[in-house]
Amino acid sequence: GAVVSQHPSRVICKSGTSVKIECRSLDFQATTMFWYRQFPKQSLMLMATSNEGSKATYEQGVEKDKFLINHASLTLSTLTVTSAHPEDSSFYICSAREWENYGYTFGSGTRLTVV
Amino acid sequence: GENVGLHLPTLSVQEGDNSIINCAYSNSASDYFIWYKQESGKGPQFIIDIRSNMDKRQGQRVTVLLNKTVKHLSLQIAATQPGDSAVYFCAETIGNQFYFGTGTSLTVIP
Numbered sequence: 001g002a003v004v005s006q007h008p009s010r011v012i013c014k015s016g017t018s019v020k021i022e023c024r025s026l027d028f029q030a031t032t033m034f035w036y037r038q039f040p041k042q043s044l045m046l047m048a049t050s051n052e053g054s055k056a057t058y059e060q061g062v063e064k065d066k067f068l069i070n071h072a073s074l075t076l077s078t079l080t081v082t083s084a085h086p087e088d089s090s091f092y093i094c095s096a097r098e099w100e101n102y103g104y105t106f107g108s109g110t111r112l113t114v115v
Numbered sequence: 116g117e118n119v120g121l122h123l124p125t126l127s128v129q130e131g132d133n134s135i136i137n138c139a140y141s142n143s144a145s146d147y148f149i150w151y152k153q154e155s156g157k158g159p160q161f162i163i164d165i166r167s168n169m170d171k172r173q174g175q176r177v178t179v180l181l182n183k184t185v186k187h188l189s190l191q192i193a194a195t196q197p198g199d200s201a202v203y204f205c206a207e208t209i210g211n212q213f214y215f216g217t218g219t220s221l222t223v224i225p
Binding site: 001004006032034041042043044046095097105106107109111 | 161
C-alpha cells in the first residue's frame with residue numbers, strides 16, 4: 001500500500017530557531033498533502049492543505065508566515081516552523097492523498113520540542 | 116475546517132469482549148468514510164473504509180457500519196486484544212475535503 005515517510009520523528013530546538021519537517025510519498029505521487037498538529041489527548045487539527053505547484057491553503061487561525069509549507073514536487077512537502085517558541089511544541093503529522101484515489105495515508109509524525 | 120480540539124472520550128473493555136466505537140459525522144454529502152487507529156506517539160493508521168453507497172463492510176476482526184439516515188458511523192472490534200488499545204478516529208471526506216472526528220481512546224483491560 002501507499003507509504004508516507006515523515007522526517008525527523010523527533011526534534012528539539014532552541015527558541016527562536018527554525019525547524020523543517022519533511023513529508024515524502026514513497027510509492028505514489030501526491031498532488032495534495034495535509035499538515036496536522038496534535039496536542040496530547042486531542043484530535044488532529046488540520047493546519048493547511050498543500051497542492052503541488054501552488055500555494056498552500058491555511059486553516060483559520062494558522063499563521064502562514066510562521067508555518068511555511070512548500071510542495072514543490074509530487075512526492076515531497078515540507079513544513080518549516082519559523083522562529084519557534086515553546087508554545088509551538090507539539091506533534092506534527094502529514095498525510096498525502098494519491099491522485100484519483102480516495103485513500104489518505106499518514107506519516108509517522110514529528111514530535112517537536114522547543115526549549 | 117471542521118476540526119475539533121476537544122479532549123477525547125474514553126472506552127474501556129475487557130480483553131476478549133467486543134468493542135463498539137461510535138462516530139457522528141456532520142455532512143450528509145460526505146461520500147467516503149475511514150476509520151484510523153493511532154497509537155501513542157505515532158501517526159494514524161488506516162483500519163477500514165466504507166463508501167456512502169454501502170451500509171456495512173467487514174475486515175479482519177473489524178466491521179464498519181454506516182447509517183446515513185442519522186449520519187452515524189460505528190467501528191466494531193471483535194475479541195478485543197490488548198494491542199487494540201489506542202485512539203480511534205473516524206474521518207469523512209467530501210471531494211478533496213477531509214475531516215477528522217474527535218476520536219475515542221480505547222483501553223483494553225487484560
